[in-house]
Amino acid sequence: MPPVPALLPEHAGRVDPVADLRAAAGAAVAWLCEGADGVRVVAADGLAERVARHLLGSSTPHRAGTRARADDAVLVMANGSARRSEKAPGHLDERAHAFDEALGAALATGDVTALAGIDPVLAAELWATGTEAFAALGGLVVEESQVDYDDDPFGVAYWVVRWTCAS
Amino acid sequence: MTLVLGRRSFPDDATLMMAIVNRTPDSFYDRGATWAEDKALDRVAQVVEEGAEIVDIGGIKAAPGADVDADAEIGRVASFVGRVRSAYPDLVISVDTWRAEVGRVVCGEGADVLNDAWGGADPGLVDAAAEHGAALVCTHTGGATPRTRPYRVEYDDVVAAAISDTVAYAERALAAGVARESIVIDPAHDFGKNTFHSLEVTRRLGEMVATGWPVLVSLSNKDFVGESLDLPVGERLTGTLAATAVCALAGARIYRVHEVTPTRQTVDMVDTILGRRRPQRAIRGLQ
Structure with missing residues (x-):
């Protein structure tokens, strides 16, 4: 889930510039919360944490529901490069597209090994946020993956991806 | 305060454009x-x-000129109000008239607002409304x-006079049966005022807003x-907009404009800027 500040209510305009992302994020968070006793947020900074808390607060978890597995629900706040075009926040870096392509493929397939191997120096140079958190996912086995959102409407690569992992 | 202008209601944070149609x-x-x-x-x-919410239809220019009696004024505006009403069922139609006789006819044709630019010169206009x-x-x-x-008009305090007269007029309208939420006050820039008077009214518009009555301002391209x-007329838009900004800051609700x-x-x-309205679409720096 990308920690996009435009998702916060204090940044709302009369027209929502991230309506599609908001809808995808809201649905995914509701799914995540369903049946969970609590959600662990992995966020790189305070802003990402606030976005996560807002999304969690606006979801309507059905805590009475049951799940086959009992482990934590985890919400990882991260996005790809913010240097994907000349209009992007970080202007264009030609390396951004290849970086994001690899990141997107790993997210879509639940390739934890590939995610853990992301070069943190390159990620920082490309203004990718939160990707260092994937290094802590070692040992996770992703059983199912679903991509709800995959776009870069403002020159920043966003994904909303649901993983179901083996316990 | 919620504004009720004939067939339409507007919430208390709405600002309205009243477009002049001569x-x-x-x-x-x-x-x-x-x-x-x-x-x-x-x-x-x-x-x-x-996007104008209101049209203000007038059949007589404000300045001195050829006499237009009530029958002639009705001839100019009444059937036209009917045409506009048929074409735009939800549009707020205002008629700029001081005559009760005209007011009654145009309301019969579908007018929602009587805009009396002449401060109650005809005491029966409140009854027509x-x-x-x-x-x-x-x-x-x-x-x-x-x-x-x-011509050589003087006031001890033009804003106090404007407040006193418009509020008294509003209360007279209320007593005559006009709904409280359907009464608007207007300091009437340039009417009975020299440029210094109109500038002072603009500068101190907040005092009129503080009366609680919704305030209309008519600034567009005027002599002040x-x-x-x-x-000259035709080169006053920038100045008009500056005056508009000052009145908006003070909390004017309706703007009568060209x-x-x-x-x-x-x-x-x-x-x-004041936080009364959200930006239309904000993404800069928030991606």
Whole structure:
């Protein structure tokens, strides 16, 4: 889930510039919360944490529901490069597209090994946020993956991806 | 306060554009451009497209000129109001008239608002509004006779006079049966006022807003703008918009205008700066 500040209510305009992302994020968070006793947020900074808390607060978890597995629900706040075009926040870096392509493929397939191997120096140079958190996912086995959102409407690569992992 | 203008209600944070539509051959700004009825209807279509919530139809120019009696005024505006009503069922139609006789006829044709630019010169106008459930704009003219220019007018305190007269007029309308939420006050820039008076009213508009009555301002291309900047009619838009911004800051609710789009943008920008209105779409730095 990308920690996009435009998702916060204090940044709302009369027209929502991230309506599609908001809808995808809201649905995914509701799914995540369903049946969970609590959600662990992995966020790189305070802003990402606030976005996560807002999304969690606006979801309507059905805590009475049951799940086959009992482990934590985890919400990882991260996005790809913010240097994907000349209009992007970080202007264009030609390396951004290849970086994001690899990141997107790993997210879509639940390739934890590939995610853990992301070069943190390159990620920082490309203004990718939160990707260092994937290094802590070692040992996770992703059983199912679903991509709800995959776009870069403002020159920043966003994904909303649901993983179901083996316990 | 919620505003009820005939068939439409507006929440208390809404600002409204009242577009001037002249059915006159001699008004100062358009010099008869919409004298022909079809041209006037085109003007209505244009201002509706630009987002005006209200049209203000007038059959007599404010300045001295050829006499237009009540029958002639009715001839100029009444059937036109009916045409506009048929074409735009939800549009708020205001008629700029001081005559009760005219007010009754145009309300019968579908007018929602009687805009009395001459400060209650005809004491029966409040009754006409009350009878038809119309809204009323109560202006301050310092007691000027309709269609006269100010000449050596003095006030001890022009803002106090404007507040005193418009509030008294509003209360008279209320007593006559006009709904409280359908009464608007207007300091009437340039009416019974020299440029210094109009500038002071602009500067201190917040005092009128503080009365609690919704305030209408009519600033568009007027002489106080022209004299402030030494510019003729036709070159006063920037000055008009600056005055508009000051009135928006003070909390004016209705803006009677020639140019709808620039005025709407000015008022929206001021309201957005003040936090009364959200930005239309904010993404810069928030991606």
